[in-house]
Amino acid sequence: MEQTIPYKIYLEEQEMPKQWYNVRADMKKKPAPILNPQTLKPVTVDELSAIFCTELAKQELDDTTPYFDIPQEIRDFYKMYRPSPLVRAYCLEKKLGTPAHIYYKFEGNNTSGSHKLNSAIAQAYYAKQQGLKGVTTETGAGQWGTALSMACSYFDLDCQVYMVKCSYEQKPFRREVMRTYGASVTPSPSMKTNVGRKINEEFPGTTGSLGCAISEAVEAATSQEGYRYVLGSVLTQVLLHQSIIGLETKAALDKYGVKADMIIGCAGGGSNLGGLISPFAGQMLRGEADYKLIAVEPASCPSLTRGKYAYDFCDTGKVCPLAKMYTLGSGFIPSANHAGGLRYHGMSSVVSELYDQGLIEARSVEQTEVFKAAEQFARIEGILPAPESSHAIKVAIDEALKCKETGEEKNIVFGLTGTGYFDMFAYQRYNDHEMSDYIPTDEELQKSLSTLPVVE
């Protein structure tokens, strides 16, 4: 076993990135602008600032500034759980018998259990700077809500989370973590907002949906003095903050003189993948290096591999700006048997454009093989991965086995976005052999894509 590269590479504090990287600045063809849903014209910072914090609205629309300084307060918070380790998967390599070298960037070692905290703390910081009282958001399973509640607690901001009612009732653990961090967690649809009351009236006993929770959170933000709405994925501001993942990964690899051959990330809304690959894609865009960048998505929600590159609504409630992205249609809902997260109908416009330009390739994988890879990884590397992260594990293992066949000593890097401690019901279905796969039919996709808005 090689000993020159440690099992875990931790950067020193002084080696940590001091700036986020905005990959759009290096793209010759930029992602298409996001549009005001009323006027269908590109939104302005002013328009966005009604919903989002002003500084974040600026970041959202800035596609020319390559680097943004990370404010000292955010860097101090990062120091509590970053740098995250870049782990050399010696045990996995040995078990697979592959000549490949496998590395993973592990973002799960914080209480939110995922990379979401990287952007939550940034968004909370700018809200605080703007003198706001608090922020509102929605959460499904609760990963983003947990991260945001931690960030708001640190900056003493009020945090109002609308949690899809069925998750609120069936996933009490994440709800209690949020409450422990001082957030108010409201099951959605609630009786606190107009839209919530209306939905409760129309559909008595409904257990809610993410689309409804977004609508409630946006209404709560715009109807309360001193509040703004925040979002944990898809947005380009989120990709900017998440570039910390890729920057640290690159710094750690450079420190040991390792040149990655391929970089693999799971892709739902695209925030983790975009953050991980940004600095590498930047090198490719500047003609400095070449990498194989792989986005892995579930076969049951295949926006990149089977979606259409078109303008679509970002939310099912259709209140947010329209974005050009690979999408399955904002009405698309993954099959009920889909357990592995990554259920967003579209994809970050930056990731979509990079994919369209051929810098990224995409693969879709089925969930039972994802959980099989998760189990294998847990047993060998000792970390219980989130189902989302396990999509990347599956493809990393596939690639390592290809190297075994060819004898190539490739450097495979993948993003391990989080832990699966709050996903044990899904693991239970896998353990009990009650998990099955579902791939949407062409007819189903055609139907959901028929709802795309017409944008001239």
Next chain:
Amino acid sequence: MEQTIPYKIYLEEQEMPKQWYNVRADMKKKPAPILNPQTLKPVTVDELSAIFCTELAKQELDDTTPYFDIPQEIRDFYKMYRPSPLVRAYCLEKKLGTPAHIYYKFEGNNTSGSHKLNSAIAQAYYAKQQGLKGVTTETGAGQWGTALSMACSYFDLDCQVYMVKCSYEQKPFRREVMRTYGASVTPSPSMKTNVGRKINEEFPGTTGSLGCAISEAVEAATSQEGYRYVLGSVLTQVLLHQSIIGLETKAALDKYGVKADMIIGCAGGGSNLGGLISPFAGQMLRGEADYKLIAVEPASCPSLTRGKYAYDFCDTGKVCPLAKMYTLGSGFIPSANHAGGLRYHGMSSVVSELYDQGLIEARSVEQTEVFKAAEQFARIEGILPAPESSHAIKVAIDEALKCKETGEEKNIVFGLTGTGYFDMFAYQRYNDHEMSDYIPTDEELQKSLSTLPVVE
């Protein structure tokens, strides 16, 4: 804010301890020997080897060898999740406004969520070396069972866990983590063992107890060819393995020239506390340095502060050897409203003897103030602590606030043994203001102490 000491001190791989430290070797007055429950004479390695792995039986009884080499295979496994960080709690210091410097050794960054893995992997290793097929154990909430299932999975050993039935039903998450690691988890009392069948017959519908689960695990170990029984706390072999915590802590402090003034750990069976303080207590025993060592226990299960130093049964089933220890009597059961772990009736014989010699002081704290400290810590330091660990947090904060009054710049070190992700029902009770305190009356303690065995 000082920047010379980083937020997190990680040792380099080559700085990690290569040996465990056996504090008994430096004790002039040794802990009293453990006794065969039938003969009431000191047990021999041969006798112990019927239940435990031979190498572990030797470690259990060796009170003269100061250092044991950590086998390379265990050191390789340690590298996957160790060194654990020694964290400088800058944010907590700032919030408290204390001149004290607070450090905590965080053992929660692994899938088992606690320090238990340090000994689980050692016990699994020696079982494998001995050519065993597998091991059996019991688990209550599931922390130890999880650690052991991870360790057994790594060495491809069968792992049979008897889980108290009410936990098996009410805490499905940990059960599923164990199953994901390939362990078989049996609700206890079961119909698999004689003792289980007998109890089920006598008490139909019983939800089980730890005592019953131990009895089933021991029967399963001794009735199957190639199996032994393993235990996660109390034993001196476990303290030996857990000395890795203290050795790393000391190495990290030494690296930055920091001299600890006090070292604080929570105490249930004593494995974490004993491991953390061992190298420091060793210095005290050799007259090289002086520290204030503080054991923190729940007021509802106060073995050190209100127990008796006497021989007692280690298990309620009375099948294991007798140990001289601070005990509340093997029949003692903490009040049903006690949520915070640390519910063992006795205390490691090593910790007990060090306490009796005056090297350790003990404090008891009530659970609502423990959860208050936990919440405060979570919000400021970003880590959701296990209720057990939070006992140490509470006293560390108390001590830091004393320094604020006196203006002393003391170095306070405490052990943060684990995370609270699987303890959210207890947090929920705290969040809902449904938590209360209970301190056993003198009469209750007298009653449970009246069951102590008579040892001449």
